[in-house]
Amino acid sequence: TARLQGKTALITGGAGGCGLAASERFAAEGAKVGIVDLPGAKGEEVARRLREAGHQAIFAPADVSDAGQVARAVATVEDAFGPITVLMNHAGILAALPFLETGEEEWDRVMAVNVKSMFLVTKAVLPGMIAAGGGSVICTSSISAVVGTPMEVLYCTSKGACHMFARAIAVEFRDRGIRANAICPGFIATAHGLREIEMLGKQGVDVSEGMIAQAQGRLCKPEEVAAAALFLASDDASFVNGAHLFADNGYTAI
């Protein structure tokens, strides 16, 4: 049976990488899916493809670091599909550069897209979710929330914040039926993951896809992140709240 039947899901970054895999999987499991991604991203195409396959999906363009755009996108999804009962805060960007060369603008941009976005989107979604009787918030964190990776002070700091955002939301809202959990993927062969390897290489960090794959056994697949998110989104996780679910094949367990 479909595990998300009757739920409305909003996925930020839902048009690319693991966000796309989650949009596809959530729709296949019966959710009505609101894809929030940058204007001009492939969101419209993805939503159309899902509708052609018989699912309910809509694209609501927004830069998730912009309060006005977030408010409009959340309203668009709620108008189309009713209150959002699954929120996946997935959109995020990379930074791989020496700490002493990190500019203030770069710092603010990454913190805005990776962290402030969770504040803006979650704050816009929660009133409807609470009124609907509760729901699930999933925040995409990373192994970089718990292990320092070279040249990634900014990125690791932002992911550490995502990590604790989920936990503190869980504590503040559990009496209103809200569950909030974080997913912490290892290295994934998405545009983001492959860019990370390339950027680190340019900084002289001795990494390669092969080395990273070796550390985890292999690279993580976007579908595996989507499957972990599906569990957290579904009622199977009804007593799972404030958890950090690692999808890294034991990379951080050593």
Ligand code: NAD
């Ligand atoms: P990706 O780059 O393949 O896709 C990210 C999606 O987010 C894209 O569709 C992009 O358009 C969208 N996006 C970017 N900035 C946005 C903004 N300001 N507003 C709205 N949408 C925006 O990435 P991915 O591999 O799916 O990774 C994304 C998330 O996963 C990030 O939060 C990242 O920290 C996390 N993560 C990735 C890896 C990895 O190795 N790829 C590992 C751990 C965690």
